[in-house]
Amino acid sequence: MIVSKRLKAAVICFLLVFFFLLARLAEIQLFFTESFSKSNINLIQESVKQRTEEVLISDGRGSFLDRNGKELTGKKQPAVILFPFLVTQDWPVDRVSDILGMKQGELRQLLTEAKKPVVLNSRKIKHLTKQSVSNINSLKYPGIYGVYMKDSKETNIAAHLLGATNQDPELLKKKYPGRKELPITAKIGTSGMERTFDEFLLADQDTKLLYHVDGRGNPLFGMDVKYTAEANAFYPLQVKTSIDRNIQKAMEDVLKDRGLKKGGAVLLDIEKSSVLGMVSKPDADMSKQQTLQNYMLTPIYPGSVFKTVIAAAAIEQNEVKPGTSFNCNLNLYGEPGDDKGTLSFGESFAQSCNYTFTSLAEKLIKKDDSVIENMAEKLGLTQRAGWEGKLYREDGFRQLYNEKSGVIWGDDKDKTVKKAVAQTAIGQKNVKVTPLEVANMMAAIARGGEKKQVKIADKIEYKNKTTMASFKDQPLKGENIDKYTAQQLQKILREVVTSPKGTGRRFQDLPYEIAGKSGTAQTGMFTKDKQTLYHKWFAGYFPADKPKYALVVLHMDTPGDKALTNTVFYDIVKKVHENEINQT
Incomplete structure (x- = not known):
């Protein structure tokens, strides 16, 4: 009798745990796939990210210009992007080598060691020019792209005045309570003009090159690299400052x-x-609050x-x-x-x-x-x-x-x-x-x-x-x-x-x-x-x-x-x- 009661209790506990896990699975897979937990995480997007390799060309955020129209928040520089799957292809390494002025062996080694797309910018190739980008794109070979992108390591001028952007979920919720389409990871202005003009600078869509990979990092759908960008002639906005x-x-x-x-x-x-x-x-x-x-x-x-x-x-x-x-x-x-x-x-x-x-x-x-x-x-x-x-x-x-x-x-x-x-x-x-x-x-x-x-x-x-x-x-x-x-x-x-x-x-x-x-x-x-x-x-x-x-x-x-x-x-x-x- 005692054993039977214990067995029933164990079965009930097992069923409770089972139904809890089943409910949790349904919650994740069926009901809240696009707004999971209090943080409103989009599980579909996160799942896609796990099997996607991408290169961010622009985060889509608006920018600041000086009084003459010159960029203040990171000037766009020529860059060449090479995807790792090229090592398995008979790609035109000789022509890329000539355009970039790099040795073929150096290019092959970069791709062999790479786990993510290789970005070659003016920091790595001093004589990279607009013509280089044009020549690269004229090859029209999948996995080799010439683009213009902001150098993330370039120091912006007027740092105190223009301010900075960061991930700040609490500030995001406070400033934009009705903007549920904004992911919790979105960067917003937290100081300077980035903060005062944030509403006008918020990114709607970023620009990137991406492709899907399998568990080993190989292309899932061949060499199909996609280009995603904001197809809008009006956005992102630009703030023209009085700064020279x-x-x-x-x-x-x-x-x-x-x-x-x-x-x-x-x-x-x-x-x-x-x-x-x-x-x-x-x-x-x-990293030092007192310097801001x-x-x-x-x-x-x-x-x-x-x-x-x-x-x-x-x-x-x-x-x-x-x-x-x-x-x-x-x-x-x-x-x-x-x-x-x-x-x-x-x-x-x-x-x-x-x-x-x-x-x-x-x-x-x-x-x-x-x-x-x-x-x-x-x-x-x-x-x-x-x-x-x-x-x-x-x-x-x-x-x-x-x-x-x-x-x-x-x-x-x-x-x-x-x-x-x-x-x-x-x-x-x-x-x-x-x-x-x-x-x-x-x-x-x-x-x-x-x-x-x-x-x-x-x-x-x-x-x-x-x-x-x-x-x-x-x-x-x-x-x-x-x-x-x-x-x-x-x-x-x-x-x-x-x-x-x-x-x-x-x-x-x-x-x-x-x-x-x-x-x-x-x-x-x-x-x-x-x-x-x-x-x-x-x-x-x-x-x-x-x-x-x-x-x-x-x-x-x-x-x-x-x-x-x-x-x-x-x-x-x-x-x-x-x-x-x-x-x-």
Whole structure:
């Protein structure tokens, strides 16, 4: 009796397990073949993949172009693809050898050792050309193909600005809850412009060469290689940026060659209010999260660059009279400690006298305790500088990912504290602004006071080069400084360079006349040998008489005597001049 009960229990358990496995098999084979598990895995596609060899020519994702239509995200290069099954065929190895300039034995060895299709690109064959691709395809032999494909190992320029793509299932579900056709393995933009423009760049179909294999890797249906591609004249889309590829590359080379490790540079086209080049250091490394921050869009202590704001407020409030002088033997708190002598307003700005601007700030705040932040707003330092507006269904589309806005006061009570006002006046205490905002301020001054949003993209194009959407010039919200204030600022910004003791006198021999302002901000950090670390700035525009470019260079966390700011600014201006000459 006991044995019979145990036998029945065992049979029942066996049947339960059997029916569970049968139900699971039905689930896999019949009911959920295209959306298995919570991850919605397409089992049919995965099954086909297991018996398919393929070469991805293009992932089908949209791309970024520079202002002249040059590729920014990986240039398509000539390549030749050889499939492994050729070793079993009497293929024209002699002719392929002649076209590629490789020995026949080398080609045969590559295929003999290959488990996947062999891709020969310019990294392996230096003299591979468009003609090589044409000659290869003229052979019309199955398993031998000439194509154009992006080099996956090629380093893209403007890495921080353009951003990156990755597999991120959670972000995919969040951004595209209704797009069930998107596989969980789909790559989406996770940073930079790849993220902000992701909806327009998403791949619909990739382009690849593929063939089916048996368990041993031999062709399953003979030498039938299929070509799959997006048969659409309009997609994928392309984002035409304002970046000048030549200038961007030159800026990156300058920072690399000079050894600037942390900080960066941003160059604007003043007339178009657009970014020509933007570099952030350290270089972006996807395995190191701390390297992905774009410091050109991050609020940083500006130091004496912020004296531009105090100068503008003093001019507008008529606090600077002709003949007014300042005792620049006093430090920022009005105590003995400096030795610059008695200076005029213009000389004080050129030599960056702290006392002049802290004393002016104190007078201004007594009249109006909002004067500093109001002037900062007029100059575009308290709101994001990047383009924001309506794009199709999205009212608040932003071109620049994770761009921050500047701040002036940490606490309104600081306005009644003399030392806090003094520190604020020279761009310390709680003052933080982004290099892009500072560059945009310089552009606004150069334009006569008109401030605009900064564009990084001009338009979105269809594959056939027709326009899908364009981004019009837009003003920054709020008031502008008046023309008289702008003219007076232009005058003292120029004096920074022309004055014998000006902090920008090094730039006197450049091919353009420069106007600008230096800045040195304490970070509160020190080197191992107790040297103080600073953020060193130079912000300006050029040519001073007919402004075309606004440039900001920032070297962060550097001892004062090792700052590369002026050297990098100097070199970039020369590169811009060389680029202009080459274009004429």
